[in-house]
Amino acid sequence: xKFKDYYDVLGVKKDAPADEIKRAYRKLxxxxxxxxxxxADAEDRFKEVAEAYETLKDPEKRAAYDQLGQGxxxxxxxxxxxxxxxxxxxxxxxxxxxxxxxxxxxxxFESLFGQxxxxxxxxxxxxxxxxxxxxxxxxxxxxxxxxxxxxxxRQISLDTSEPGPDGLPRRKRKTLNVTIPKGVTSGQRxxxxxxxxxxxxxxxxxxxxxxxxxxxxxxxxxxHRKDIHATLPVAPWEAxxxxxxxxxxLGGNVDLKVPAGASTGQRLRLKGRGLPGKPDGDHYVExxxxxxxxxxAEVKALYEQLREKEAFDPRSExxxx
Amino acid sequence: MNQRNETGDDALVLDRxxxxxxxxxxxxxxxxxxxxxxxxEQGIIEPREARDxxxxxxxxxxxxxxxxxxxxxxxxxxxxxxxxxxxxxQLGRV
Numbered sequence: 001x002k003f004k005d006y007y008d009v010l011g012v013k014k015d016a017p018a019d020e021i022k023r024a025y026r027k028l029x030x031x032x033x034x035x036x037x038x039x040a041d042a043e044d045r046f047k048e049v050a051e052a053y054e055t056l057k058d059p060e061k062r063a064a065y066d067q068l069g070q071g072x073x074x075x076x077x078x079x080x081x082x083x084x085x086x087x088x089x090x091x092x093x094x095x096x097x098x099x100x101x102x103x104x105x106x107x108x109f110e111s112l113f114g115q116x117x118x119x120x121x122x123x124x125x126x127x128x129x130x131x132x133x134x135x136x137x138x139x140x141x142x143x144x145x146x147x148x149x150x151x152x153x154r155q156i157s158l159d160t161s162e163p164g165p166d167g168l169p170r171r172k173r174k175t176l177n178v179t180i181p182k183g184v185t186s187g188q189r190x191x192x193x194x195x196x197x198x199x200x201x202x203x204x205x206x207x208x209x210x211x212x213x214x215x216x217x218x219x220x221x222x223x224h225r226k227d228i229h230a231t232l233p234v235a236p237w238e239a240x241x242x243x244x245x246x247x248x249x250l251g252g253n254v255d256l257k258v259p260a261g262a263s264t265g266q267r268l269r270l271k272g273r274g275l276p277g278k279p280d281g282d283h284y285v286e287x288x289x290x291x292x293x294x295x296x297a298e299v300k301a302l303y304e305q306l307r308e309k310e311a312f313d314p315r316s317e318x319x320x321x
Numbered sequence: 322m323n324q325r326n327e328t329g330d331d332a333l334v335l336d337r338x339x340x341x342x343x344x345x346x347x348x349x350x351x352x353x354x355x356x357x358x359x360x361x362e363q364g365i366i367e368p369r370e371a372r373d374x375x376x377x378x379x380x381x382x383x384x385x386x387x388x389x390x391x392x393x394x395x396x397x398x399x400x401x402x403x404x405x406x407x408x409x410x411q412l413g414r415v
Contacts, residue, residue: 029395035387035414036405050394136351179332187414189335189383191349208349210386211332278338 003078004108006052006065014066018057025053051105061113068112080111114168131201135161138210141190143180145218145228148275149250151182158209160197178211183276185225186215220248226281228274233290234258249273249283256285264289335379340369346377350385356399360385363403384415 007014010024031037032046039045056062072078139158147154157175164170176195184190189210196207215223222229232247242260246253247270254270266287274281295303333339347354360366365388368375377385387409388402397405409415 026396033391033394035390036409046394133351181332181334184334189379191333191335191379191382193331193333195331205348210335 001078001108001111003069003072003074003076004048004052004106005069005072005074006055008074009048009052010056012056018059021053021056025049025057029053047105051109054105055109055113065112078108131204132199133205134199134207135197136207136210137196138189138212140214141178141180141211142214142216143184144216145221145223145250145275147180148184148213148215148223149182152180154178154180156211162198163200176209180213183226184213185275185277186213186223188213221250223275226275226277228281228283230283230285231288232256232268232285233288234262236289236291239263239287239289247283247285250275254283258287262287262289333379335383337378337380339379340376341378341382342373343368343375343377346382346385349382350389352385352389357385359399360388360403363399365399365403365406380415384410387415 007016010021010028012021012024016024028049029046032039032042032049034043034046037046054061055065068080137158137160139156141154141156143152143154155175155177157173160172160174161170162172176192178190178192181190189212192209192211194206195209199205199207220230228250230248232245234243234245237243238245238258239262240260242262243258244255245258247256249270251273254273256268256270258268264287268285268287270283270285272280273283292299341349343354343357347357350357352360357366361368366377366381366385368377368381370376384406388399388406391397391402391405392399395401406415
């Protein structure tokens with residue numbers, strides 16, 4: 001396990017007062033909050049920042065961290081002293097911030113302070129300390145466009161916690177079979193009621209599991225909500241004369257009529273051939289006129305004839321003399 | 322929930338076809354009724370009135386959860402969360 005320099009994470013000095021730590025956290029939290037930030041590593045950065053603040057905002061935890069961290073640099077191999085757990089580090093009962101399936105803090109944090117997950121009842125309040133509803137868990141799930149089109153069954157694994165013999169939460173790997181509903185789109189959340197973390201105490205409810213859908217990159221198609229976009233290569237004569245050409249869609253090939261006089265960049269729509277829904281999405285193609293790379297001599301001769309007979313100048317279009 | 326997507330199990334896509342009663346909504350986003358009412362007043366979520374009480378759709382649940390997390394993690398008040406939700410809506414993020 002690697003040592004984490006929480007002061008470095010928040011960009012503050014080791015003797016920074018509490019208000020400076022709070023300001024640094026707030027600023028970084030706004031920057032990396034996964035609901036706001038579009039940075040690819042936002043979730044990991046936010047988790048790191050939240051974990052650092054969780055430690056440094058609490059004088060007791062901060063003192064323990066400072067004591068343990070003496071002589072360690074960020075990224076250095078770290079092992080807590082063997083008697084650390086027996087001493088009863090300042091863990092438990094804290095208010096952990098977090099997001100996604102990584103609501104649990106890092107192994108480094110947990111080795112120091114125990115598990116730090118936010119209970120589901122965090123906003124509800126008013127419940128006795130003996131009963132704690134299970135946490136909601138949010139995880140990302142990557143789905144292919146084909147699976148989104150047709151629906152699928154997927155097996156997912158996630159970390160959750162369950163009460164140990166001593167009543168304290170322990171981490172557990174949980175496997176679930178999940179139906180990916182037909183027509184799901186990127187960014188949507190799938191809710192699985194009661195499949196989050198278990199509740200603790202009599203009458204406590206389990207939390208819910210939220211799967212945030214992300215589309216896997218597709219070699220041919222791009223999805224915008226329920227609409228599918230793709231490029232359709234056409235031959236010069238198909239563009240000039242018009243043609244009926246097969247277009248690959250998620251539901252299989254569909255014949256599309258390319259109008260005569262079509263050009264590169266022109267968009268055509270296949271209504272209702274996108275992802276299913278109410279209404280179904282559409283499939284859009286953007287035409288791209290492709291010329292043969294090495295035409296046969298006979299074809300080349302035909303092009304030469306065309307050059308002689310056709311006065312067309314593509315560069316003069318839209319340009320006033 | 323009044324309506325369920327046909328998924329073969331308890332998986333629900335949180336879209337506009339799914340609706341929650343007020344109690345279900347409070348339970349799903351882990352918020353007190355008073356907070357949900359405040360979110361309605363701030364325009365973060367908009368219920369649809371049914372004969373036996375308000376209904377909230379799945380996208381409203383996503384927005385309420387985002388607002389909750391922003392208040393919790395960034396220390397913003399509900400007006401700040403509402404402003405952030407408006408901006409995220411304009412960007413098509415919620």
